[in-house]
Amino acid sequence: MTTVALAITDGMLHFELSLAIEVFGSDLTHIVDPWYDFALCGPSAVRVDRFHLVPDHGLDRLRQADTVIVPGWADVDRDPPAELVDxxxxxxxxxxxxxxxxxxxxxxxxxxxxxxxxxxxxxxxxEELTRRHPRVAVDPDVLYVDNGSVLTSAGKAAAMDLCLHLVRLDHGSAVANTIARRLVVPPHRDGGQAQFVTTPVPTPGNHPLARLFPWVLQRLDQALTVEDLARQAGMSSRHLGRHFRSVTGTTPLQWLLTQRIRHAQELLETTDDTVDTIATATGMGTATTLRRHFARTVGVPPDTYRRTFRTRAGTRTGTGIGTGIGTGIRPAPALPNAAAAIDLAVGALVGRS
Structure with missing residues (x-):
């Protein structure tokens, strides 16, 4: 997937538009080369909120792209422009x-x-999407949905999750994690996580699992149980399960398995360790167990995954847990943008209330 085209027209939401440009339109060849060829496609002049954009190409250029991204549409009460839809x-x-x-x-x-x-x-x-398009199976409780050739995301920060998911599909976990660290955002949130409709967005330090997550990520090689996690969090297993469901939308064991798989992906990309060694390093026990869970979660066996992304990304050295640390790829300076900017804006609003 080498060419990414951003389809824009009047009435697009500037936040989601900016996220896509930041991920796919920036020159990130210092992280992986080649990066995407990026094209901004739309009518001759586009009004986005209070700004005007001049696209590089017309909408007909979308047919030449490998990936087309459609940012948020502001006025959902009316039909989007027919030329964009077509x-x-x-x-x-x-x-x-x-x-x-x-x-x-x-x-x-x-x-x-x-x-x-x-x-x-x-x-x-x-609800409005369901009402207007009853043939669509709308899921309101996830961050994004990957149907292969068609993907959709929830709002705002979830758009970044989907953008990083696309990078992960194309370039592997190590590259996606490095970009996430550059943008100061979480390296991976599963698409199945809840949208946090009824709970505050969990920033570091303001939810009961804030200290537990990094503790677990540093011990993925250990045979952790729900009781171990509950003991570390200082709560009962039942309360731990409730907090996990509230914060992540999943169970403690499923979340732990996901972190083990993500760590295995990075080790497959960045080291020459055998599958047996990686199984031990990720707490999966045996190569057989790792292969079974890996194939079921990722869709391909570990060896196939390694061949694909080692070939695409070239030689890398070092290892890292979860965040891409030590991958041998030198990232750009971690600027306090993206999620940090969101935190700052939310904090300012809270201070005024």
Whole structure:
């Protein structure tokens, strides 16, 4: 997937638009080379909130892209422009992978790309998406949905999760983690996590599991149990399960398994360790166990995964846990942008209330 085209028109949400440009439109060849060829596609002049953008290409260029991204659509009470809908549909028919961010799902639904498929959007608009497009299986409780050639994300920060998911699919976990660290955002949140509709966004230090997560990530080689996690968190196993469901949308054991698989992905990409050694390092016990869980979660065996991403990314050295630390790839300076900017903005609003 070498060419990424961002499909824009009047009325797009600037936040999701900016996220996509930051990930795919930046020059990140110092992290992995080659990076994506990026194209901004739309009518001659586009108004995005209070700003005006001049696209590089017309919407007909979408048909030449490997991946088409549709940012959030501001006015979901009216139909998106027919020229945008037609161009996105044509791109998909030409073989493009199409992804929507936030309410961009309304564009994909209007193009018929979500009929019979599971999809999501910002939680505040899931009922409207269901009402207007009853053939779409709308899931309001996930961060993003990957249907292979069609992907959708929930709102705001979940758009970044989907962008990093696309990078992970194309370039592997180590590269995605390095970019996440550069943007000062979490390296991986599963698409199945809840959208936190009824709970505050869990920033470091303001939820009961804030200290538990890094403790676990440093001990993935150990045979941890729910009781071990509960003891470390200072609560009962039942309360631990409730907090995990509230914060991550999943169970402690499923979350732990996901972290083990992600660590295994990075070790497969960045080291020459055998599958047996990686099974031990990730707490999976045996190569047989690792292969079974890895194939079920990732979709391919560990050896196939290693061949794919070692070939794409070239030679890398070192290891890291979860965040890509020590991958041998020197990232750009970690600027306090992206998630840090969100934290600052939210903090300012809270201070005024």
């Amino acid at each position: 161009a996105v549909r044509a791109a998909h028919e030409a073989g493009a992978r199409v992804a929507s961010l936030c309410t961009g799902a309304f564009v994909l639904a209007a193009a018929g790309l979500l009929d019979g498929r599971r999809a999501t959007t910002h939680w505040a608009h899931t």
